């Protein structure tokens with residue numbers, strides 16, 4: 001449709017029909033299975049509301065979409081198509097590693113290609129908009145939704161956000177690309193104490209410096225939608241926060257796409273205590289230019305009346321409605337309301353080897369080798385290997401948001417090991433329960449994960465098998481981690497160590513003094529100081545996706561060389577949290593290992609994480625040279641080039657992620673001890689040496705001042721390069737204006 005035709009359509013709509021476009025209802029309202037992703041409120045709506053609803057969520061499948069759209073259009077007075085949105089967070093049918101793993105690839109280009117595949121695979125099956133990427137910055141590992149984030153750094157998250165949005169949307173070709181709805185705007189990752197849905201309160205300076213950049217990167221990349229977050233931000237829930245939604249998002253950033261709420265979050269304005277009833281909640285959210293109401297009756301039952309009462313200008317209702325109509329028009333729905341959904345095409349893409357290859361490659365780059373005393377890579381012959389643990393033989397390593405996954409394609413570690421080992425050299429057993437009491441987990445809609453513990457006799461048998469396998473084996477590979485439902489939405493934990501039954505088994509198996517390799521499947525930076533001493537090697541696999549077991553096995557046996565680098569700090573203990581690399585210096589900084597009482601430190605743990613941001617090992621041996629700036633003084637308007645050489649002294653090719661950090665030594669506000677400013681992935685053959693050059697410009701020196709201005713100022717800077725945020729060489733330069 002042309003714009004004037006859209007305007008003409010709008011002119012024929014009643015107030016109720018305009019309000020209807022701003023209502024999103026789940027599949028249960030359209031006679032199909034609703035994937036419940038939040039509290040199902042008594043919606044208090046009529047069939048007439050359903051017939052006018054503008055969109056639905058998590059209803060997919062080409063045939064289902066076609067059937068529902070056909071029935072819907074028959075009842076639609078003006079023939080405005082329904083919009084199908086879904087949570088396609090890190091894969092549709094083919095599941096990639098969780099975003100926390102994607103964040104550890106340091107390969108935004110690869111991730112952009114992955115998200116183009118994800119868009120293609122889901123669009124063929126009727127998806128039109130996805131509630132992804134999630135761009136919340138995370139620094140509190142107690143929060144379950146760390147798994148959905150790419151990590152703790154604003155720059156790195158921004159690079160991924162841009163790549164994911166552009167990958168999903170491509171050229172917005174119907175049936176091939178899908179529109180991106182970034183979320184959860186804003187700062188949901190900073191919930192107090194890491195407790196789900198909790199309050200967020202921070203200075204505007206920190207908000208803008210650390211938490212907003214990735215959302216802005218998503219907006220600048222052209223995302224079509226933004227989702228408001230559940231949390232209060234500085235006293236006002238995001239969904240009704242005009243400063244956030246209008247001043248910043250629309251006025252400063254120029255976003256004129258659609259804002260949708262998170263699940264039922266308009267109704268939750270009443271729970272937050274800022275609205276007396278649904279009508280007031282609707283008014284507050286609408287005044288913040290929150291356009292679409294997900295899964296409540298607030299807008300459906302009140303917007304038209306609010307216009308009639310003069311509390312909302314019809315022009316504002318038109319503006320919100322037009323945003324939705326324009327998105328539908330851009331997706332070509334007025335010409336093809338079925339979005340070219342095609343079950344056969346969808347199945348071809350789902351079975352396309354290119355998708356499996358992409359998922360394996362990404363999982364290879366997402367895994368992080370945290371420790372290796374030489375036990376890895378494992379030999380494929382002549383060594384008896386026991387694979388033990390709850391993740392030894394399960395396809396459930398997809399993570400919480402794999403709600404549309406084709407689980408029949410999942411490969412287990414046992415299956416992957418069997419492809420490399422002869423039967424006489426390999427044993428596999430579960431060994432222990434995942435956790436003591438699955439009842440604490442609750443449930444998460446239709447996620448088919450095991451949430452029942454076996455009977456005690458079975459558990460005893462499991463342990464007996466594990467002990468026998470440990471006695472038999474030359475090497476033990478432990479496949480352990482968190483239960484899927486211990487992470488993700490509603491998955492906050494006050495103890496972020498490995499669950500007790502698994503720790504207990506590790507201690508028992510350690511008595512057999514066999515080399516032990518621990519492979520971790522988890523959705524947050526876990527505290528590992530109580531298990532790390534028992535291990536000879538530690539491989540962090542996150543939840544690596546449908547084909548992640550193939551990648552993990554290739555890495556363990558040396559058919560691939562680990563290249564992942566942490567995008568989050570891994571704490572020693574829960575008590576260290578939040579722990580992150582770009583921390584303040586304080587007035588009494590404590591050098592690593594220093595013990596003087598009157599310095600910023602703990603009595604019972606170091607300040608530093610067990611494994612720092614940017615860290616990861618490989619099977620090669622990288623040697624870094626010194627950081628060499630090409631001048632010691634950078635004038636305003638100039639740039640400065642920093643060089644660092646990297647040599648591979650190992651006997652196999654390896655990938656290094658060379659990292660560049662800056663520290664503003666004396667600024668108008670207390671600045672972090674360092675901040676990531678650039679990075680470069682390089683591949684080095686054995687004996688090869690490369691020199692990496694970074695260009696520093698004024699933009700890199702800017703920061704948010706106390707008055708929220710964003711500017712650089714003259715002064716001394718430390719510039720650092722190295723393989724991670726701790727092993728750095730440093731040089732100094734002056735910036736003069």
Ligand code: GLC
Nearest residue numbers: 037038087131183262263489
């Ligand atoms: C959930 C999540 C959000 C998701 C939405 C729709 O509660 O917070 O990330 O996109 O509801 O399922």
